[in-house]
Protein backbone atom coordinates (compact mmCIF):
# COMPACT_ATOMS: atom_id res chain seq x y z
CA UNK A 514 0.00 0.00 0.00
CA UNK A 515 1.39 3.48 -0.82
CA UNK A 516 2.68 5.27 2.31
CA UNK A 517 0.26 8.19 1.92
CA UNK A 518 -2.75 5.87 1.73
CA UNK A 519 -1.52 3.86 4.71
CA UNK A 520 -1.06 7.02 6.78
CA UNK A 521 -4.65 8.09 6.15
CA UNK A 522 -6.32 4.70 6.64
CA UNK A 523 -4.28 3.84 9.73
CA UNK A 524 -4.42 7.23 11.43
CA UNK A 525 -4.01 7.08 15.19
CA UNK A 526 -7.22 8.94 16.15
CA UNK A 527 -8.16 7.42 19.54
CA UNK A 528 -6.15 5.45 22.05
CA UNK A 529 -5.91 4.74 25.72
CA UNK A 530 -3.30 6.89 27.48
CA UNK A 531 -0.14 5.14 28.67
CA UNK A 532 -1.21 5.50 32.32
CA UNK A 533 -4.42 3.61 31.52
CA UNK A 534 -6.37 6.39 33.21
CA UNK A 535 -6.67 8.82 30.30
CA UNK A 536 -7.63 8.82 26.63
CA UNK A 537 -5.64 10.42 23.82
CA UNK A 538 -7.53 11.74 20.81
CA UNK A 539 -6.63 13.54 17.63
CA UNK A 540 -8.54 16.84 17.89
CA UNK A 541 -10.67 16.82 14.73
CA UNK A 542 -11.69 20.46 15.21
CA UNK A 543 -8.09 21.52 14.44
CA UNK A 544 -7.92 19.74 11.08
CA UNK A 545 -6.90 20.27 8.34
CA UNK A 546 -4.54 23.00 9.55
CA UNK A 547 -3.04 21.48 12.69
CA UNK A 548 -2.43 17.95 13.97
CA UNK A 549 -3.05 18.26 17.69
CA UNK A 550 -3.40 15.40 20.16
CA UNK A 551 -5.35 15.93 23.39
CA UNK A 552 -5.17 13.91 26.58
CA UNK A 553 -8.55 13.58 28.29
CA UNK A 554 -8.38 12.81 32.01
CA UNK A 555 -11.59 13.96 33.65
CA UNK A 556 -15.18 13.06 32.88
CA UNK A 557 -15.82 16.73 32.05
CA UNK A 558 -12.94 16.81 29.54
CA UNK A 559 -14.26 13.63 27.93
CA UNK A 560 -17.84 14.96 27.79
CA UNK A 561 -16.66 18.24 26.25
CA UNK A 562 -14.47 16.49 23.67
CA UNK A 563 -17.50 14.57 22.40
CA UNK A 564 -19.93 17.49 22.64
CA UNK A 565 -17.56 19.89 20.86
CA UNK A 566 -16.79 17.34 18.12
CA UNK A 567 -13.10 17.07 18.95
CA UNK A 568 -13.87 13.40 18.51
CA UNK A 569 -16.81 12.78 16.21
CA UNK A 570 -18.38 10.31 13.80
CA UNK A 571 -20.69 7.66 15.24
CA UNK A 572 -18.24 4.71 15.50
CA UNK A 573 -15.39 6.94 16.76
CA UNK A 574 -17.64 8.36 19.47
CA UNK A 575 -18.46 4.80 20.59
CA UNK A 576 -14.81 3.72 20.62
CA UNK A 577 -13.79 6.85 22.51
CA UNK A 578 -16.60 6.43 25.04
CA UNK A 579 -15.50 2.85 25.72
CA UNK A 580 -11.94 3.97 26.48
CA UNK A 581 -13.18 6.98 28.47
CA UNK A 582 -15.41 5.00 30.82
CA UNK A 583 -12.60 2.48 31.30
CA UNK A 584 -10.08 5.24 32.09
CA UNK A 585 -12.52 6.75 34.59
CA UNK A 586 -13.18 3.32 36.14
CA UNK A 587 -9.43 2.81 36.60
CA UNK A 588 -9.40 6.00 38.64
CA UNK A 589 -11.93 4.34 40.98
CA UNK A 590 -9.72 1.36 41.82
CA UNK A 591 -9.72 0.67 45.56
CA UNK A 592 -13.43 1.23 46.13
CA UNK A 593 -15.80 -1.62 47.00
CA UNK A 594 -18.07 -3.10 44.34
CA UNK A 595 -21.26 -1.28 45.28
CA UNK A 596 -19.56 2.09 45.38
CA UNK A 597 -17.64 1.27 42.16
CA UNK A 598 -20.78 0.20 40.27
CA UNK A 599 -22.75 3.25 41.44
CA UNK A 600 -20.01 5.68 40.40
CA UNK A 601 -19.48 3.83 37.10
CA UNK A 602 -23.19 4.22 36.36
CA UNK A 603 -23.16 7.92 37.24
CA UNK A 604 -20.21 8.59 34.90
CA UNK A 605 -21.70 6.45 32.16
CA UNK A 606 -24.92 8.48 32.26
CA UNK A 607 -22.94 11.72 32.20
CA UNK A 608 -20.90 10.73 29.12
CA UNK A 609 -24.03 9.36 27.47
CA UNK A 610 -25.69 12.78 27.74
CA UNK A 611 -22.97 14.47 25.64
CA UNK A 612 -24.65 13.81 22.27
CA UNK A 613 -28.06 12.22 21.64
CA UNK A 614 -28.27 11.06 18.03
CA UNK A 615 -25.42 8.60 17.33
CA UNK A 616 -26.52 5.36 18.98
CA UNK A 617 -22.93 4.09 19.11
CA UNK A 618 -22.35 6.24 22.20
CA UNK A 619 -24.98 4.52 24.34
CA UNK A 620 -24.28 1.20 22.63
CA UNK A 621 -20.62 1.22 23.71
CA UNK A 622 -21.31 2.57 27.21
CA UNK A 623 -24.07 0.01 27.81
CA UNK A 624 -21.77 -2.74 26.59
CA UNK A 625 -19.15 -1.61 29.11
CA UNK A 626 -21.69 -1.39 31.94
CA UNK A 627 -22.82 -4.95 31.27
CA UNK A 628 -19.31 -6.06 32.24
CA UNK A 629 -19.70 -4.29 35.58
CA UNK A 630 -23.14 -5.79 36.18
CA UNK A 631 -21.90 -9.28 35.28
CA UNK A 632 -18.98 -8.81 37.69
CA UNK A 633 -21.20 -8.25 40.76
CA UNK A 634 -19.46 -9.72 43.79
CA UNK A 635 -16.08 -10.05 42.03
CA UNK A 636 -13.02 -8.01 43.12
CA UNK A 637 -12.89 -4.60 41.41
CA UNK A 638 -9.42 -5.25 39.88
CA UNK A 639 -10.87 -8.30 38.06
CA UNK A 640 -13.73 -6.20 36.71
CA UNK A 641 -11.22 -3.60 35.58
CA UNK A 642 -9.30 -6.29 33.65
CA UNK A 643 -12.49 -7.29 31.88
CA UNK A 644 -13.41 -3.68 31.15
CA UNK A 645 -9.97 -3.18 29.61
CA UNK A 646 -10.54 -6.15 27.33
CA UNK A 647 -14.03 -4.95 26.42
CA UNK A 648 -13.04 -1.44 25.30
CA UNK A 649 -10.17 -2.86 23.25
CA UNK A 650 -12.60 -5.36 21.71
CA UNK A 651 -14.98 -2.53 20.72
CA UNK A 652 -12.08 -0.87 18.92
CA UNK A 653 -10.77 -4.08 17.29
CA UNK A 654 -14.25 -5.07 16.15
CA UNK A 655 -14.75 -1.67 14.54
CA UNK A 656 -11.56 -2.13 12.54
CA UNK A 657 -12.88 -5.45 11.22
CA UNK A 658 -16.35 -3.98 10.58
CA UNK A 659 -14.96 -1.08 8.56
CA UNK A 660 -12.93 -3.46 6.45
CA UNK A 661 -15.96 -5.69 5.75
CA UNK A 662 -18.18 -2.68 4.97
CA UNK A 663 -15.50 -1.43 2.58
CA UNK A 664 -15.51 -4.77 0.74
CA UNK A 665 -19.29 -4.83 0.40
CA UNK A 666 -19.37 -1.17 -0.61
CA UNK A 667 -16.69 -1.69 -3.23
CA UNK A 668 -18.83 -4.38 -4.85
CA UNK A 669 -21.40 -1.66 -5.66
CA UNK A 670 -19.13 0.57 -7.74
CA UNK A 671 -16.65 0.27 -10.58
CA UNK A 672 -13.34 1.79 -11.55
CA UNK A 673 -13.72 5.41 -12.70
CA UNK A 674 -17.11 6.02 -11.02
CA UNK A 675 -18.14 9.41 -9.67
CA UNK A 676 -19.19 9.24 -6.03
CA UNK A 677 -20.86 11.94 -3.97
CA UNK A 678 -20.48 11.91 -0.19
CA UNK A 679 -21.77 14.10 2.62
CA UNK A 680 -20.12 14.88 5.96
CA UNK A 681 -17.24 12.61 6.98
CA UNK A 682 -17.41 8.85 7.36
CA UNK A 683 -13.74 8.05 6.86
CA UNK A 684 -10.94 6.77 9.11
CA UNK A 685 -11.16 9.83 11.39
CA UNK A 686 -14.80 9.01 12.16
CA UNK A 687 -14.14 5.32 12.75
CA UNK A 688 -11.07 3.15 12.95
CA UNK A 689 -9.24 2.50 9.69
CA UNK A 690 -10.82 2.81 6.23
CA UNK A 691 -14.09 4.25 7.51
CA UNK A 692 -17.57 3.34 6.36
CA UNK A 693 -18.81 5.53 3.47
CA UNK A 694 -15.25 6.33 2.41
CA UNK A 695 -13.96 2.82 3.09
CA UNK A 696 -14.73 1.40 -0.37
CA UNK A 697 -12.86 4.31 -1.96
CA UNK A 698 -9.71 3.70 0.09
CA UNK A 699 -9.93 -0.04 -0.46
CA UNK A 700 -10.43 0.51 -4.20
CA UNK A 701 -7.43 2.83 -4.29
CA UNK A 702 -5.38 0.14 -2.53
CA UNK A 703 -6.36 -2.21 -5.37
CA UNK A 704 -5.42 0.23 -8.11
CA UNK A 705 -8.88 1.59 -8.83
CA UNK A 706 -9.69 5.29 -9.24
CA UNK A 707 -12.83 7.27 -8.38
CA UNK A 708 -13.92 10.88 -8.81
CA UNK A 709 -15.28 11.89 -5.46
CA UNK A 710 -17.42 14.96 -4.83
CA UNK A 711 -17.38 15.98 -1.20
CA UNK A 712 -20.16 18.22 0.11
CA UNK A 713 -18.57 20.79 2.41
CA UNK A 714 -21.34 20.03 4.97
CA UNK A 715 -22.53 23.23 6.58
CA UNK A 716 -22.36 24.39 9.29
CA UNK A 717 -19.37 22.54 10.79
CA UNK A 718 -17.70 21.70 7.48
CA UNK A 719 -16.79 18.08 8.15
CA UNK A 720 -16.78 17.49 4.38
CA UNK A 721 -14.37 20.34 3.69
CA UNK A 722 -12.16 19.99 6.75
CA UNK A 723 -12.05 16.20 7.06
CA UNK A 724 -13.32 14.32 3.98
CA UNK A 725 -11.47 16.34 1.36
CA UNK A 726 -8.40 16.24 3.64
CA UNK A 727 -8.46 12.45 3.96
CA UNK A 728 -9.10 11.79 0.28
CA UNK A 729 -6.60 14.34 -0.99
CA UNK A 730 -3.89 13.04 1.35
CA UNK A 731 -4.58 9.49 0.20
CA UNK A 732 -4.19 10.46 -3.46
CA UNK A 733 -7.85 9.98 -4.37
CA UNK A 734 -9.35 12.45 -6.85
CA UNK A 735 -11.62 14.70 -4.78
CA UNK A 736 -13.55 17.83 -5.65
CA UNK A 737 -14.98 19.92 -2.86
CA UNK A 738 -18.41 21.43 -3.47
CA UNK A 739 -20.80 23.53 -1.39
CA UNK A 740 -23.85 21.60 -0.24
CA UNK A 741 -26.09 23.48 -2.68
CA UNK A 742 -24.01 22.23 -5.64
CA UNK A 743 -24.99 18.58 -5.27
CA UNK A 744 -27.83 19.00 -7.75
CA UNK A 745 -25.69 20.41 -10.54
CA UNK A 746 -23.02 17.71 -10.32
CA UNK A 747 -25.76 15.08 -10.43
CA UNK A 748 -27.45 16.80 -13.38
CA UNK A 749 -24.09 17.00 -15.17
CA UNK A 750 -23.96 13.19 -15.04
CA UNK A 751 -20.86 13.12 -12.86
CA UNK A 752 -22.30 10.99 -10.05
CA UNK A 753 -22.82 7.23 -10.30
CA UNK A 754 -23.62 6.64 -6.64
CA UNK A 755 -23.97 8.46 -3.31
CA UNK A 756 -22.22 6.97 -0.28
CA UNK A 757 -23.03 8.33 3.18
CA UNK A 758 -22.55 7.20 6.76
CA UNK A 759 -25.16 6.97 9.49
CA UNK A 760 -25.68 7.86 13.14
CA UNK A 761 -28.74 5.75 13.86
CA UNK A 762 -30.72 3.43 11.60
CA UNK A 763 -34.31 2.66 12.63
CA UNK A 764 -35.90 -0.78 12.22
CA UNK A 765 -37.67 0.31 9.02
CA UNK A 766 -34.43 1.65 7.44
CA UNK A 767 -35.06 5.35 8.11
CA UNK A 768 -31.58 6.73 8.72
CA UNK A 769 -30.32 9.67 10.75
CA UNK A 770 -27.11 11.18 9.40
CA UNK A 771 -25.53 14.63 9.20
CA UNK A 772 -27.91 17.46 8.39
CA UNK A 773 -28.35 17.72 4.63
CA UNK A 774 -28.15 14.00 3.96
CA UNK A 775 -31.87 13.66 3.30
CA UNK A 776 -31.68 16.45 0.72
CA UNK A 777 -28.90 14.57 -1.09
CA UNK A 778 -31.09 11.43 -1.07
CA UNK A 779 -34.06 13.33 -2.51
CA UNK A 780 -31.86 14.74 -5.30
CA UNK A 781 -30.35 11.32 -6.02
CA UNK A 782 -33.82 9.85 -6.26
CA UNK A 783 -34.86 12.59 -8.71
CA UNK A 784 -31.82 11.96 -10.93
CA UNK A 785 -32.08 8.16 -10.66
CA UNK A 786 -28.76 7.78 -8.84
CA UNK A 787 -28.39 4.98 -6.27
CA UNK A 788 -28.09 6.24 -2.71
CA UNK A 789 -26.31 3.97 -0.23
CA UNK A 790 -25.98 4.21 3.55
CA UNK A 791 -22.88 2.50 4.94
CA UNK A 792 -22.50 1.72 8.63
CA UNK A 793 -21.85 -1.02 11.17
CA UNK A 794 -24.69 -2.97 12.78
CA UNK A 795 -23.80 -1.14 16.02
CA UNK A 796 -25.48 1.90 14.40
CA UNK A 797 -28.74 0.03 13.82
CA UNK A 798 -31.22 0.62 16.63
CA UNK A 799 -34.15 -1.75 16.33
CA UNK A 800 -35.79 -0.11 19.37
CA UNK A 801 -36.54 2.83 17.06
CA UNK A 802 -39.36 1.62 14.86
CA UNK A 803 -39.06 4.55 12.47
CA UNK A 804 -36.97 7.69 12.09
CA UNK A 805 -39.64 9.55 14.07
CA UNK A 806 -38.27 7.84 17.21
CA UNK A 807 -34.75 9.22 16.68
CA UNK A 808 -33.78 12.20 18.81
CA UNK A 809 -32.19 14.92 16.70
CA UNK A 810 -29.44 16.98 18.31
CA UNK A 811 -29.96 20.75 18.21
CA UNK A 812 -26.80 22.84 18.35
CA UNK A 813 -25.70 26.37 19.11
CA UNK A 814 -26.93 29.05 16.62
CA UNK A 815 -23.43 30.57 16.66
CA UNK A 816 -22.28 27.64 14.51
CA UNK A 817 -24.41 29.13 11.72
CA UNK A 818 -23.99 32.82 12.42
CA UNK A 819 -20.36 33.20 13.48
CA UNK A 820 -18.19 30.13 13.39
CA UNK A 821 -15.57 30.16 10.63
CA UNK A 822 -16.39 33.78 9.70
CA UNK A 823 -14.13 36.75 10.40
CA UNK A 824 -17.20 38.60 11.69
CA UNK A 825 -20.83 37.61 12.43
CA UNK A 826 -22.94 36.98 9.31
CA UNK A 827 -26.29 37.72 10.95
CA UNK A 828 -27.59 40.13 13.54
CA UNK A 829 -27.30 38.76 17.09
CA UNK A 830 -31.10 38.81 17.51
CA UNK A 831 -31.79 36.73 14.37
CA UNK A 832 -33.34 33.36 15.22
CA UNK A 833 -31.56 30.20 14.05
CA UNK A 834 -32.59 26.59 13.75
CA UNK A 835 -29.53 24.33 13.85
CA UNK A 836 -30.37 20.61 13.81
CA UNK A 837 -27.18 18.53 13.55
CA UNK A 838 -28.88 15.61 11.78
CA UNK A 839 -31.84 14.78 9.60
CA UNK A 840 -33.59 11.53 8.81
CA UNK A 841 -33.52 10.08 5.31
CA UNK A 842 -36.69 8.21 4.52
CA UNK A 843 -36.08 4.50 3.89
CA UNK A 844 -37.87 4.76 0.52
CA UNK A 845 -34.95 6.86 -0.77
CA UNK A 846 -32.24 4.38 0.26
CA UNK A 847 -31.06 1.86 -2.36
CA UNK A 848 -29.13 -0.26 0.15
CA UNK A 849 -27.77 -0.26 3.70
CA UNK A 850 -24.24 -1.64 3.66
CA UNK A 851 -23.19 -3.30 6.93
CA UNK A 852 -20.31 -5.56 7.91
CA UNK A 853 -22.70 -8.50 7.66
CA UNK A 854 -23.91 -7.76 4.16
CA UNK A 855 -25.99 -5.37 2.10
CA UNK A 856 -29.59 -4.92 3.20
CA UNK A 857 -32.14 -4.12 0.52
CA UNK A 858 -35.76 -3.02 0.84
CA UNK A 859 -37.96 -3.93 2.59
CA UNK A 860 -35.64 -2.97 5.44
CA UNK A 861 -37.95 -4.03 8.25
CA UNK A 862 -37.36 -7.55 6.98
CA UNK A 863 -33.73 -7.36 5.81
CA UNK A 864 -32.48 -5.57 8.95
CA UNK A 865 -34.36 -7.97 11.23
CA UNK A 866 -32.80 -10.90 9.35
CA UNK A 867 -29.36 -9.42 9.92
CA UNK A 868 -29.89 -9.57 13.66
CA UNK A 869 -31.56 -12.98 13.61
CA UNK A 870 -29.63 -15.81 15.19
CA UNK A 871 -26.91 -17.38 13.12
CA UNK A 872 -26.19 -14.32 10.94
Ligand code: MRU
Pocket residue numbers: 566569570571572615679680681682683686687691692693719757758759760770771772837
Ligand atom coordinates in the same frame (compact mmCIF):
# COMPACT_ATOMS: atom_id res chain seq x y z
O1 MRU B 1 -21.74 15.56 13.92
P1 MRU B 1 -20.81 14.50 13.42
O2 MRU B 1 -19.63 15.06 12.69
O3 MRU B 1 -20.43 13.52 14.49
O4 MRU B 1 -21.69 13.71 12.36
C1 MRU B 1 -21.11 12.62 11.70
C2 MRU B 1 -21.93 12.00 10.67
O5 MRU B 1 -23.05 12.39 10.41
C3 MRU B 1 -21.35 10.78 10.01
O6 MRU B 1 -21.80 10.64 8.72
C4 MRU B 1 -21.75 9.52 10.81
O7 MRU B 1 -21.47 9.70 12.16
C5 MRU B 1 -21.06 8.30 10.31
S1 MRU B 1 -19.33 8.28 10.65
C6 MRU B 1 -18.77 6.79 10.06
